[in-house]
Amino acid sequence: MKVDGLTFIVTGGASGLGKEVARTLVSQGAFVSIFDINVDSSRNIASELGEDRCFVAGSVNVTVEADVAHAIAKTLEHFSSKKLGGVIISSGIVTPPATITGYGPDQVLTSYAQFEHVIGVNLLGAYCVAQKVSEILLKNNPFNKDGERGIIITVSSILGLDGLFVGYGTSKAGLTGLTLPLAKELSSFGIRVMSIAPGVFDTPIVDRSNKNAPIALFPRRLGEPTEFADLVLRVIDTPMLNGSVIRLDGALHV
Numbered sequence: 001m002k003v004d005g006l007t008f009i010v011t012g013g014a015s016g017l018g019k020e021v022a023r024t025l026v027s028q029g030a031f032v033s034i035f036d037i038n039v040d041s042s043r044n045i046a047s048e049l050g051e052d053r054c055f056v057a058g059s060v061n062v063t064v065e066a067d068v069a070h071a072i073a074k075t076l077e078h079f080s081s082k083k084l085g086g087v088i089i090s091s092g093i094v095t096p097p098a099t100i101t102g103y104g105p106d107q108v109l110t111s112y113a114q115f116e117h118v119i120g121v122n123l124l125g126a127y128c129v130a131q132k133v134s135e136i137l138l139k140n141n142p143f144n145k146d147g148e149r150g151i152i153i154t155v156s157s158i159l160g161l162d163g164l165f166v167g168y169g170t171s172k173a174g175l176t177g178l179t180l181p182l183a184k185e186l187s188s189f190g191i192r193v194m195s196i197a198p199g200v201f202d203t204p205i206v207d208r209s210n211k212n213a214p215i216a217l218f219p220r221r222l223g224e225p226t227e228f229a230d231l232v233l234r235v236i237d238t239p240m241l242n243g244s245v246i247r248l249d250g251a252l253h254v
C-alpha cells in the first residue's frame with residue numbers, strides 16, 4: 001500500500017515515535033491527523049508540517065470513546081477528498097500520573113489502580129482506536145489488486161515480549177496478543193494488523209538519567225525515532241506483513 005495521497009491517524013503523534021511517524025508520512029505525500037492529549041504539542045507539529053497536511057481535532061484521550069469517535073469524524077470531514085489509509089497507535093504511558101503512587105519494581109507490588117490505569121491507556125485505548133478506525137477502513141474501495149483497504153499498526157514493546165514491569169509489560173503483551181486475532185478478524189475486509197515492538201528509543205518516555213538503563217547490544221546506542229518511522233513505512237508498503245510482531249531492538253532482550 002502506498003501512503004501517497006492517503007490520510008493516516010497517528011495516536012501519540014505529539015511526541016517521540018508518533019511525531020516522527022507523522023513527519024515521515026507527510027514527507028511521503030500522506031496526510032496525517034494527530035490524536036493526543038497534549039494539544040499544544042500536537043498543534044506545534046501541525047504548524048511544522050503545514051496545516052493542509054496535518055490536522056489536529058483538539059485534545060483526544062484514546063481511552064474516551066466519545067473523544068475518539070469525534071476526532072475520527074472531524075478528520076474525515078477535514079480531509080474529505082482523501083481516503084483513510086490506516087492508523088499508527090503510538091500513544092502510551094510508562095508510569096501513571098503522580099497522583100497514583102507506588103508504581104514499579106522498586107516499590108510494593110503495582111496496585112490495582114496503577115495496573116488499571118496503564119492497561120487503560122496502553123491496551124484498552126489502543127483497542128478503542130483500532131475498533132473505531134476499522135469501521136471506517138472496511139468501507140474503503142480496495143486500494144490495489146490485493147484488495148487492501150487499510151492498515152492498523154500498534155506500538156508494543158520488547159518489555160511485553162520479554163516480560164518486565166507488571167503494568168506496562170502486561171499492557172504491551174496485550175497488544176502483541178491482539179495482533180493476530182485482530183488480523184484474522186479483519187482479513188476478509190483487506191485490513192492488515194501489525195505491531196512493532198521497539199527496544200529503547202531516544203524519546204521523552206525514556207529516563208536518560210538512569211545510567212543502568214538497558215541498551216541495544218549492537219548498535220550500542222538508543223534507537224533513533226527516524227529508524228522506527230522508516231520501519232512503519234516499510235510495513236505499510238509490504239502487503240505480506242500481516243498479523244505479526246516485529247522486534248526493533250538491536251538484539252536487546254531484558
Ligand SMILES: NC(=O)c1ccc[n+]([C@@H]2O[C@H](COP(=O)([O-])OP(=O)(O)OC[C@H]3O[C@@H](n4cnc5c(N)ncnc54)[C@H](O)[C@@H]3O)[C@@H](O)[C@H]2O)c1
Nearest residue numbers: 012015016017036037061062091092157198200201203205
Ligand atoms: N521510546 C521507547 O524506548 C519505547 C520503547 C518501547 C515502546 N515504546 C512505546 O512507543 C509508544 C510511543 O512512545 P514514545 O517513546 O514516543 O513516548 P512519548 O511520551 O514521547 O509519546 C507518547 C505520546 O502519547 C500521548 N498520550 C499519552 N496518553 C494518552 C492518551 N490517553 N490519549 C492520547 N494520547 C496519549 C502523550 O501525550 C505523548 O505525546 C508508546 O506506546 C510507548 O510505550 C516506546
